[in-house]
Amino acid sequence: MAGPLRFRRSEKTWTRQSVREQLLQPLNQSFGARIEEPWFTIGDDRYDALRLEMDNGDFALFCFRPGRAYWLGNTETPEALWRTDKETFTEAPYAVSRWAQRELTARIEVTDPWLADYEYVTWFFLPVFGSKDGRDSTRRFFAEDAAGFPDASSEEGLAFYESLLQTGSLDAHRYTMASKLGTSPGYDLTRMRATMAEFNVAKLLTDAGLDFEPEVEQDSGHALDFAVDDDLVEVTRPEPPARRSHADHPVAAVKETGGAKRSDQLAKHPDSALFIDCTSFTETEWNAVAGEQPGVGHEPTVVFRARPTGRIEGYRYGKLPFDLDGSVEWV
Structure with a gap:
């Protein structure tokens, strides 16, 4: 499986003739x-640069100067570049990275102007919008599923994540977070919705003014979704009842999904906070959950639902080790 878009760095000297050959x-x-x-x-005149366009829609960018070259593309890597190191947009030289991102953004402006209107979403997810696997599935997810919001337009879903990403709270974790959405070879709606649950929790933490670190590796072999100072957070997202083969009531879906985490990551890290994201639920489904407020046998737990307007409702069991007041309307 291909990963997010990254540069390949070559240490040899290239010419236009060797590029052709x-x-x-x-x-x-x-x-x-x-x-x-x-x-x-x-913005570095030592480099020559070009684009390679394939008849199947693949592309590559290549820039080179004596003793150094950078390749970026969503196509088959030529053998001459197989044994080269990879660099992210942050790791590559600024001038090279800025040039490549301008090229990629301009491509989206041509092919998907509806997406390019949301500049922070476009910028943040460039590593997957331009990747081999994620280029089609990620666009489809934002266009057809409103990024996981039921009964919402693609514009409303995009606006919600635009407001989060423009805060800059996830900039330092761009590759970690973006690659979760776009490295599946197919249109895996369940996994993509689950990924956006982590963005929804990031919004809660951001709106509460909390500093956090995503994808925190533990000695147990698990990677928990967030650390807020020394406190760990695990996130899960039930599929809406209509998409489930069993637990076809929203309350049962919450209990089953939360219980699965309790017997896995939380068994090894029982002091972690569990966040259950019911954003995929319709208004009626959420009202059933909010009315009954089921627990899952773990504390602290936050069960919440986000709306594209930015409104987030939720309830909790147990005392959280950090304050979310101001980011959640408790029901």
């Missing part, structure tokens, strides 16, 4: 390929 030729044989000039210049 070692990069363009094998791609042309496989897909049909051509070299085109880039849309933007690099």
Whole structure:
């Protein structure tokens, strides 16, 4: 399975002729390929740059100077670049990274202007919007499923995550968080909705003014979803009852999903806070949960539902080790 889009760094000296022979030729044989000039210049005039466009819609960016070159693409990697190190947008030189991201953003402006209107979403998820696996599924998720919100438009879903991402609270964790959404080879709606539950919890923590670290590895072998100072947080998201083969009532869905976490990560980390995200539930389904307020046998637990307007309702069992007042309307 391919991962998020990253540069391959080559230490050899390239010329336009060697690019044609070692990069363009094998791609042309496989897909049909051509070299085109880039849309933007690099802010480092030592580099020459070009685009490789494939007939199947794949693309690659390549820039090079004596002794150093960077390749970025969602196509087959030519053999000449197989044994090269990879770098994220943050790890690559600033001028190279900025140029590549401008190229990728401009491509989205052409192919998906509805998405490019949300500049923070577009920027944050560039590593998957341009990846081999995630380019189609991630766009479809935002367009067709409103990023996991039922009874909402794609614009409403995008606006919700635009408001979170523009705070910058997840900038330092861009690859960690974005890659969770876009590295599945198929359209895995359940997994993508579960991923956005972590973004929803990040919004709760951000709105509460809390500092946090996502994807925290533990000696137990588990990686819990967040650490807020020394306090751990695990997140889960029940599928709506209509999509479940059993536990077809919203209250049963909450109990079953929370119980699964209790016997897994929480068994090894019993002091962790559990967040159960019911954002996939309709208004009627959520009202049934909020009315009964089922527990799952673990404390502290927060059960909540987010709406695209930014309103988040929830209830809790046990005392949280941090304050969420101001980010949740307790019911």
